[in-house]
Amino acid sequence: MRLPAELWVFLLSLLAPGVLYIMNNVTVLQEPLPILGMGMVVLGSLLLILLVVQHNTKVDPLFYVFAEFAFICMxxxxxAxxxxxxxSGFMAFYLKMGEPHLSAAYAVMMSYWEGIVHFILFITxxxxxxxxxxxxxxALLWVGSSIAHQVVHILGxxxxxxxxxxxxxxxxxxxxLLVPFWAGSVLLSRPREMPVVTADKIAAEQRKGLLSRPVDxxxxxxxxxxxxxTVFRGLVVLECPLDACFNYIYQFEPYxxxxxxxxxxxxxxxxxxxxPLMVILIYGLTTPGCGWMLDLTIFFAGAMAQAQWCHIGASLHSRTPFTYRVPTDKWWPVISLNVLLAAVPAVLALRCLTSPAYFMKPVPKGQTNNDKKKK
Structure with a gap:
């Protein structure tokens, strides 16, 4: 019996700890260039296996991207x-000769997000x-999350x-870093699935002002x-001399x-x-017919969720030196603000997905948005 593709990916991903264990215990592999070479060979071998497994089926090229990344998630x-x-016994060699920064608190939280959230996304x-x-x-949710992940990771x-x-x-x-940009361009070139909404409902929603839409x-x-x-914390890391910035970084978020x-x-x-993205999103909430809101909000929600998970977790993690952790007496206000910063884009994306009429292009009376697409 042929196994489902997601089960193949799941089983192949479970090989990751075994590969790491072998590399951790084979001395000849514990040098910088062999480590890089071994990683490329393993990923290439996985791709060949997947090509063989799926050779009788016309497969979306994005499948191979998600399958490879699922292995990396493990x-x-x-x-983490x-x-x-x-x-123990899996990562010591790689931390020493490959990527020492992976022992930092931020990288640990990044690895949890990758190994749990991204992996579940890929299998789904x-x-x-x-x-x-x-x-x-x-997939757009992953694109936003992955780009945020890699940009901060590499530059950091x-x-x-x-x-x-x-x-x-x-x-x-x-x-x-480059593959998510390519995947995003492929996804955005494909039509999104939209619910069928009548012209009357679209027109009624788009006649409402912002004050008539309390959620928006x-x-x-x-x-x-x-x-x-966000602007305030940007000034803080740019070492703005204002007392408010000085007090915040020492009393609230020394991380x-x-x-x-x-x-x-x-x-x-x-x-x-x-x-700038938030300015654009506010514009989309006040201007009817901005169909791009349906994709941009998902991308933004994925990016902010990943970034804030890593930031909040690292600021509390035991691997962060005590002097840089959030002070115990400031825990609730700091964490609440940071959670809210991740929650707002997620709620906005959910609002756009569940009730998209305000963002749809107007259609002739008596038709639906689906009828317009068929013409």
Whole structure:
């Protein structure tokens, strides 16, 4: 009996801890270049196996991307479990000769996200792919999360305290950054599945002002608050001399000055990319017919969820030096603000998906949006 594709991917991904264990105990492999070479060979072998397994079926090329990344997810989860002391004997060689920064608190939280959230997404996407169901929104969620993951990861290593100890294996992350951009372009070139909505309902929704849409009004206000908080923390990491910035970094979020580099890069990414995106999203909430909101909100929700998970977790993790952790007496306000920063984009994406009429293009009276697409 032929196994479902998602089960093949799941079983192949479970080989990751075994590969790591072998590499950890074979001396000849414990050098920088052999580590990089071995990693490429393993990923190439997995791709060949998948090609053989699926040779009788016309397969979406994105399947191979998700399958390869699922294997990498298990590598990440193995790292996280070892760094937190749940297992041992898998990662010592790689941390020493490959990517030493993976022992940092931020990287541990990043590995948990990758090994749990991304892995579940991949298995679900592959299942839906081979069942002929839509997976576009789930895949865009991963694209946003993966790009946020790799941008902060790569730049944080380069500019932080680990930048003086970069090994060849680190550069395996370059294609892992580029592939999500390619996957995103492929997904955006495909039509999204939309619910059937009549012209009358679309017109009625788009006649409503912001004050007549309380949920959108609240979301707009929350986005404005998130922008203000983001700009403030950007000024903090840029060492603004204002007393408010000085007090915040020392009394509330000392993690922002951790020399690992990850929090500083993240705050700058927020400042230069998230703030403009939030301005665009507020515009979309106040201007009817902005169909791009349905994709942009999903992408943004994935990026913010991943980034905030890593940031919150690392600021509390035992691997972060005590002086850089969130002070116990400031735990609730700091964590609440950070959770809210991740929750607002997620709620906005959910609002757009469940009630998209306001963002649809107007259609002639008596028709539905589905009728317009058929013409």
């Amino acid at each position: 590598v990440g989860l193995t790292n 479990l070892e760094q937190d002391g749940y297992i 996407i592959i299942h839906r792919m081979f069942k002929g169901k839509s997976y576009r929104s789930l 290593v380069v500019i932080g305290k680990y930048g003086s100890n970069i090994r060849p294996a680190f550069w395996r992350n370059a294609p892992l 009004l609240i979301l707009s206000v929350l986005l404005l608050g998130a922008m203000a908080f 922002l000055k951790d020399p690992v580099g990850f929090p500083r890069v993240m705050m700058l990414m927020y400042l230069f990319y998230s703030v």
